[in-house]
Amino acid sequence: MNRDVIAGLLVLAIGIVTLLLVARLPADAGGTAGAAYLPGLIAYGVLATGAFIGAQGLRAPVKMTAWSWRPLSALILGVLTFGLLIEHAGLVLASGCCAFIGSLAAPFPGWKQRCATIIIICALAVLIFKYLLGLNISVWPTWIS
Amino acid sequence: MDLLNNLIYGMSVAVSLQNLGFCFLGALLGTLIGVLPGIGPLATFAILLPISFYLPPVGAIIMLAGVYYGAQYGGSITSILVNIPGEASTVVTCLDGHQMALQGRAGAALATAALGSFFAGCVVTVFIAIAGPTLVKLALLFGPEEYVALLALGLVSGVLLSGGSIAKAIAMVLIGILLSLVGMDVNSGVERFTFGMFELSDGLGFTAVSIGLFGIAEIASSLEDTDGKGRNIAKITSLWPTRDDFRRSWAPVLRGTALGTLLGILPGGGGTIAAFGAYSLERKVSRRPGMFGRGAVEGVAGPESANNAASQANFIPMLSLGIPPNALMALMMGAMITHGIAPGPQVMIRQPDLFWGLIASMWIGNLILVILNLPLIGIWVSLLRIKYVFLFPGILVLAAIGAFAESNQVFDIYVLTGFAVLGYALKKLDFPVAPLLLGLVLGKQLDEQLRRALLLSDGDWMTFIRHPIALGLMTFTAVLVVLIALPSLRRSRDEALQGEEGASSTASNVPAA
Numbered sequence: 282m283n284r285d286v287i288a289g290l291l292v293l294a295i296g297i298v299t300l301l302l303v304a305r306l307p308a309d310a311g312g313t314a315g316a317a318y319l320p321g322l323i324a325y326g327v328l329a330t331g332a333f334i335g336a337q338g339l340r341a342p343v344k345m346t347a348w349s350w351r352p353l354s355a356l357i358l359g360v361l362t363f364g365l366l367i368e369h370a371g372l373v374l375a376s377g378c379c380a381f382i383g384s385l386a387a388p389f390p391g392w393k394q395r396c397a398t399i400i401i402i403c404a405l406a407v408l409i410f411k412y413l414l415g416l417n418i419s420v421w422p423t424w425i426s
Numbered sequence: 427m428d429l430l431n432n433l434i435y436g437m438s439v440a441v442s443l444q445n446l447g448f449c450f451l452g453a454l455l456g457t458l459i460g461v462l463p464g465i466g467p468l469a470t471f472a473i474l475l476p477i478s479f480y481l482p483p484v485g486a487i488i489m490l491a492g493v494y495y496g497a498q499y500g501g502s503i504t505s506i507l508v509n510i511p512g513e514a515s516t517v518v519t520c521l522d523g524h525q526m527a528l529q530g531r532a533g534a535a536l537a538t539a540a541l542g543s544f545f546a547g548c549v550v551t552v553f554i555a556i557a558g559p560t561l562v563k564l565a566l567l568f569g570p571e572e573y574v575a576l577l578a579l580g581l582v583s584g585v586l587l588s589g590g591s592i593a594k595a596i597a598m599v600l601i602g603i604l605l606s607l608v609g610m611d612v613n614s615g616v617e618r619f620t621f622g623m624f625e626l627s628d629g630l631g632f633t634a635v636s637i638g639l640f641g642i643a644e645i646a647s648s649l650e651d652t653d654g655k656g657r658n659i660a661k662i663t664s665l666w667p668t669r670d671d672f673r674r675s676w677a678p679v680l681r682g683t684a685l686g687t688l689l690g691i692l693p694g695g696g697g698t699i700a701a702f703g704a705y706s707l708e709r710k711v712s713r714r715p716g717m718f719g720r721g722a723v724e725g726v727a728g729p730e731s732a733n734n735a736a737s738q739a740n741f742i743p744m745l746s747l748g749i750p751p752n753a754l755m756a757l758m759m760g761a762m763i764t765h766g767i768a769p770g771p772q773v774m775i776r777q778p779d780l781f782w783g784l785i786a787s788m789w790i791g792n793l794i795l796v797i798l799n800l801p802l803i804g805i806w807v808s809l810l811r812i813k814y815v816f817l818f819p820g821i822l823v824l825a826a827i828g829a830f831a832e833s834n835q836v837f838d839i840y841v842l843t844g845f846a847v848l849g850y851a852l853k854k855l856d857f858p859v860a861p862l863l864l865g866l867v868l869g870k871q872l873d874e875q876l877r878r879a880l881l882l883s884d885g886d887w888m889t890f891i892r893h894p895i896a897l898g899l900m901t902f903t904a905v906l907v908v909l910i911a912l913p914s915l916r917r918s919r920d921e922a923l924q925g926e927e928g929a930s931s932t933a934s935n936v937p938a939a
Contacts, residue, residue: 379823406823
């Protein structure tokens with residue numbers, strides 16, 4: 282996989298999407314002082330740099346380093362779970378699940394340590410955000426309290 | 427006398443018990459960040475932003491400032507003791523600082539770093555108090571044309587001074603500007619790039635974007651780079667530098683402070699460039715250049731003073747002109763905007779308590795840091811032994827709560843995850859991410875001022891040439907572009923900035939288990 286060709290294509294794609302979106306802005310947004318002026322201008326700049334980066338990649342190919350999916354997906358899933366739970370299941374469950382799923386990103390020394398880490402994190406989250414900063418989040422699930 | 431009055435006024439704000447507490451907390455957190463492995467100042471700063479929204483504005487900014495310069499101190503501790511720069515700007519400190527530590531002089535190196543930084547901090551505090559108001563007076567004369575020119579200068583230098591490919595940096599800045607334009611356009615009421623989602627009509631959540639780009643992506647690559655290497659932590663015996671150390675250090679400290687201040691004011695300049703500059707300057711003027719890299723105290727004193735001077739001088743363009751010279755200052759500016767403070771010349775006039783309080787708190791913060799770092803060094807050394815696996819789940823939860831707490835919207839968490847994936851991809855594709863942040867912070871302003879200027883001139887771009895200050899700034903920008911394009915200067919830029927990348931890869935090189 283040629284790193285810079287992919288980089289150039291990514292930038293080109295962003296430029297094209299921007300141009301399409303700019304074209305869909307209302308007609309009175311045109312003109313030098315309109316809402317579409319700067320984004321349109323920049324979209325062309327993005328296209329030009331994207332093409333340049335891609336061309337450089339073709340001239341001097343560099344291989345992209347491999348993605349390691351385990352850390353990234355564990356972290357992302359952890360945060361998403363937090364988002365799903367926080368409104369109704371409360372801070373403790375949301376942070377606990379987030380910390381647990383996130384912790385799968387790396388091999389832990391053992392289950393005891395993993396559990397202890399998660400419990401400490403939940404306690405600190407409640408202490409800091411609920412009691413010290415006074416956030417308006419429920420600590421326990423709304424169906425309990 | 428005005429200066430003295432203002433400083434006394436600032437001191438009265440800064441020594442209030444509450445602000446003193448925030449200053450201490452900031453310095454403490456900053457040092458902690460600098461010392462703890464696997465998480466750099468940008469990432470932590472992004473994660474701490476939402477917490478600051480629950481504090482009073484002056485206190486919040488004082489705390490964040492403390493985190494900012496505290497991280498510099500913390501970074502030098504790890505550089506000296508374990509040869510891992512906690513921060514890009516302390517990469518050069520590794521060279522001689524760690525050598526001194528290996529020779530059993532870790533204490534002397536730490537003390538030289540702390541005292542040199544303290545001296546630089548004191549000088550720059552006074553310098554900000556003098557230079558800030560002068561720049562503010564100038565900035566008050568600015569119309570939209572001058573602002574556009576200034577923003578262009580800020581963006582261009584952000585591109586030129588970020589490491590790696592310039593084309594990629596340009597792409598990042600442009601994409602950052604585009605992202606800043608998401609939401610309702612205040613002039614026409616047109617919604618741009620919102621895909622019809624009402625959550626986006628206010629724009630992308632700044633915190634969610636920066637936590638995603640820096641926080642999560644950084645944890646992921648830190649975990650990836652772990653190779654289970656143990657750490658050799660140097661023992662600290664005596665904390666006091668010898669008389670010979672003092673004799674050798676005072677001149678480098680003075681030179682480093684001067685160089686750092688100068689480089690810190692320039693847009694795009696910052697601690698890293700200043701530290702590298704100071705190191706090569708010291709090696710050039712030294713009568714024993716052969717000692718450098720083998721534990722020369724000058725190689726610690728000069729760069730450490732320079733990076734602290736520069737990172738504090740960075741506040742000058744941000745506070746007086748509203749142009750952040752680097753990504754950390756851009757985050758700081760984002761924090762101020764979220765607090766309803768518009769950074770720029772108006773801050774000093776409308777919120778003198780914030781402006782002068784912040785300046786005075788920097789001096790206090792530096793004093794706190796000397797106390798935190800010298801007598802309490804033992805605590806930091808024990809923290810250095812914490813394994814990253816125990817830390818990152820906590821950092822992750824902090825990031826999630828932070829993104830959510832900014833506006834109590836689950837939508838922001840989805841934004842966060844989206845930008846986390848993007849941030850990781852950008853890292854893999856070798857894009858520098860800092861310019862994107864600069865574009866994100868400055869883009870909206872650029873849009874408004876550019877359109878205002880073009881409206882006044884009926885769409886005539888020549889208007890920028892007809893305004894002398896704008897023309898001057900544009901010329902300066904152009905000169906900067908040409909200078910950097912020259913091959914010889916380009917090489918030294920690449921050399922100096924290589925440290926920046928080297929630092930992020932070494933900093934993430936932490937044992938996981």
